[in-house]
Amino acid sequence: MHIRNIHRYGYDFPKLVTAHPALADHLVNTPTGSISIDFSRAESILEFNTALLKHHYDVRYWKLPANTLYPPIPGRADYIHHISDLVGKGIKTGLDIGCGASAIYPILGNAIYDYKMVGSDVDADSIASAKDNTLKNPAIEIRLQKDRSNILEGIILEGEKYDFTMCNPPFFSSQEETDKVNQKKQRKLATYEERRNFSGMSHELWCNGGEALFVKRMIKESVNFKDQVEWFTSLISKKQHVAKLEKQAKKLNAEVQIIPMQTGNKESRILAWRFSKETTA
Numbered sequence: 385m386h387i388r389n390i391h392r393y394g395y396d397f398p399k400l401v402t403a404h405p406a407l408a409d410h411l412v413n414t415p416t417g418s419i420s421i422d423f424s425r426a427e428s429i430l431e432f433n434t435a436l437l438k439h440h441y442d443v444r445y446w447k448l449p450a451n452t453l454y455p456p457i458p459g460r461a462d463y464i465h466h467i468s469d470l471v472g473k474g475i476k477t478g479l480d481i482g483c484g485a486s487a488i489y490p491i492l493g494n495a496i497y498d499y500k501m502v503g504s505d506v507d508a509d510s511i512a513s514a515k516d517n518t519l520k521n522p523a524i525e526i527r528l529q530k531d532r533s534n535i536l537e538g539i540i541l542e543g544e545k546y547d548f549t550m551c552n553p554p555f556f557s558s559q560e561e562t563d564k565v566n567q568k569k570q571r572k573l574a575t576y577e578e579r580r581n582f583s584g585m586s587h588e589l590w591c592n593g594g595e596a597l598f599v600k601r602m603i604k605e606s607v608n609f610k611d612q613v614e615w616f617t618s619l620i621s622k623k624q625h626v627a628k629l630e631k632q633a634k635k636l637n638a639e640v641q642i643i644p645m646q647t648g649n650k651e652s653r654i655l656a657w658r659f660s661k662e663t664t665a
Contacts, residue, residue, distance in 0.1 A: 485513035
């Protein structure tokens with residue numbers, strides 16, 4: 385984890401239960417005698433992350449509808465910390481593309497670094513929940529992307545300036561691929577139930593072409609907003625996608641950085657690109 389990520393030092397479960405008593409029903413004893421939760425159960429993950437938000441970030445209200453994506457807070461915080469390294473100190477303005485029902489990146493960006501944030505999503509129900517979760521935070525605005533063929537167009541408004549955009553794109557190309565990955569995870573967790581240990585609606589988990597095509601579209605569209613955004617960024621879950629996406633960005637005369645990330649045993653990376661203000665499409 386990032387050096388400034390407070391979750392790298394482990395979890396104080398008694399304090400987390402004090403902050404969020406509902407977590408108590410999800411605690412288990414590990415074979416080594418320590419306290420943890422059952423990470424094969426999505427509902428346990430939800431209560432755990434709710435407790436983290438309350439205890440560490442003073443987020444008093446955070447509700448998610450059933451079957452939406454339950455975002456792991458430590459990994460989400462890591463992305464925010466790497467964004468801070470990229471854009472430097474000071475009050476910044478950011479855009480989270482695909483904020484989902486949780487609006488977790490806008491919430492953490494504001495809670496950790498006092499960023500002003502905009503979150504966008506294509507799903508009206510997710511937008512309603514995201515607005516509910518950020519209702520009392522004037523530093524966060526949630527916008528509906530009405531045209532699914534666009535990513536930035538219609539969200540970045542004329543005259544707006546952003547220090548960064550961020551995105552956790554749909555990883556999978558189909559429901560079949562999602563189910564296959566879930567089966568692999570269940571084998572690793574030594575569970576074989578017909579359920580996912582991660583939740584999420586279809587638009588959160590998959591899209592045609594998966595993350596590679598989604599980010600390629602975003603790179604192409606980003607040229608039109610080069611004068612309004614300093615850094616465009618996206619998580620890339622699959623290492624094999626990096627080279628082609630980096631090539632795509634450089635083909636459009638963008639400066640590119642690849643930022644490695646690791647949370648526990650999970651390796652990922654951030655693709656970041658920006659354009660000289662003289663760059664033309």
